Amino acid sequence: MKLPPLKALPVFEAVARLNSFSRAAVELNVSQSAVSHQIHQLEAYLGETLFQRQGRRLSLTNEGREYQEAVSSALFQLECASEQLQGRVDTRVRIAMYSSIAVRWLIPRLPTLQRQHPQLDLALEMMNESPQLSDRVADCFITLQNEHRGFTADLLYCERMFVIASRSFWQSMCADWQQAGLIDSNEPQQIDPAWLLRYPLLSTYSIYDIHTEDWRRWFAQADLTLPESTRVQHFSHMLMALEAARHHQGLALTNDYMHNVDDDPDLVRIPCHSLVTGDRFYFAFKTSRRQEAGIRLLRQWVRQQAVASGLLEVDEWVAQR
Template identity: 65%
Template sequence: MKLPPLKTLPVFETVARLSSFSRAAEALNISQSAVSHQIRQLEDYLGEPLFLRTGRQIRLTEEGNQYFEQISSALSQIERASEQLQGNEDTQLRLAVYSSFAVSWLIPRLPRLQRLHPQLDLDLEMLSELPRMSDRMGDCFIAINPKQRGFSSELLYSERMFPVCSRQYWQQMVDDLGQAGLLDEGPPEKLNTGWIQRYTLLSATSIFEKKNEDWRRWLAVEGETVHGTTRVQHFSHMIMAHEAARHHQGIALSNDYMFDPEDPILVRLPCHILNTGDEFHFAYKTSRRNEAAIRLLKQWLIQEAIRSGLRGEG
């Protein structure tokens, strides 16, 4: 077995993770010159530069980044295997998750997780887009449609979208539609899709990464299109459109993890739903499937998804 100088690998991993020779020296409790020596030794062995140095700034080369992804994963596996053998398995996890899912669904449920599993130490990292999952980003992920070699996943939620607005705004709509002769007395059991465009639509670009695309797809389910006269207020993120709806500014598209049926301000309109095709999964490295912390978190997330109605029993 031909291996590089083994003591250079933790040094490389620390420098790459911290993007600093001085901070790596402090973290490893060795001198900065010793760090530089170990990195030069590893680069000489590999025959490739691992870092680009510009003044005091350093960053990984393309080869260094590829090497870091593999080395950090291998070092983590060695650490976990040793802890398991010693009976000191770590229950600290970094969970990378989309901000809207974390804020609206996960964070309010964390006290229950802490009561059930006080030994689990969970750190949340925010995802802004579908990631290339790696140990560098997190130990596990809640991601949309994750498909990556070496990872396993469990379905938590198949997304469906529906219109919501404030109860005040809904009453104004009912009164307006009644005065226009479109409604009999009181709220309708089902709202005509075409009537929606009489009011301000709150659109979130982040859902389908294109202006009006969320409403275009929702309307298309019943053969409608966005009219040129329809007032559409655009937001970069779904959370912002949702908040605007809470402040009586129009109608937003929401989903099951963002909308609480018992919300005292928001109401779901009696309309059809749009199945977006996005599936939220709990994903983790297959090689880590038997770790106690991964198993605990996976089991709890599935139970909570079922309990809250995001996922069926099956």
């Protein structure tokens, strides 16, 4: 078996992670020249330059990034294997996900997780963009990615968008429709989507990265065109649009993990159609780590919560078991 200089691998991992020779030296409790020597030795063995040095700026080369992924994962696996032989079961788990699903869906359910699995030590990382699937980032992920080499991805949710408003805004809409002779009851079971065009729309840019695209697609599903004269208030994130709706400023589009009628009685789901966006959310983890206690506990719990909260159908959950 031909192995690289093993003493250099933890040094390379520290420099790559910290993006600094000096910070790596402090963490490893060695001199900066010793760090530099180990990196030069490793580069000489590999025949590749791992870091680009431009003045004080340090960055990984393409080869360095590929090597970092492999080395970080291998060192982590060695650590886990050693802890298991020592009889130490590590239930520390880092999970990375989008900020919206973290704040609106996962965090409110953490007391349940703590009661059911008090031994689980969970650390949350919130991402604005789709997180890179890598041990360096987290141990598991809630992500839109379902195909990544070496990873298993369990389906949690197929996104659908529906219309909400504050309760008082909804009641004033119903009063308008009654006065116009469009409805007989105070709260109709179904309404014509065209009736919503007379009210302010709260649009979230980040859903499709195009202004008003969320509402355009929602109305298009009902064979309606969004007039240019429609009153639209723009927001970068759905969290802000929801708060504006809560404060009676208009109609917002949201999804199941952002709003649950049982948990949020101040907001009303308008009885109209839903728009399936095509986004599918997955719980992902490295397949080689599927037997680790912390990941197994969190995987089972997250999937159970997805079913209990209505994100995942029971038959879909059973099919993945």
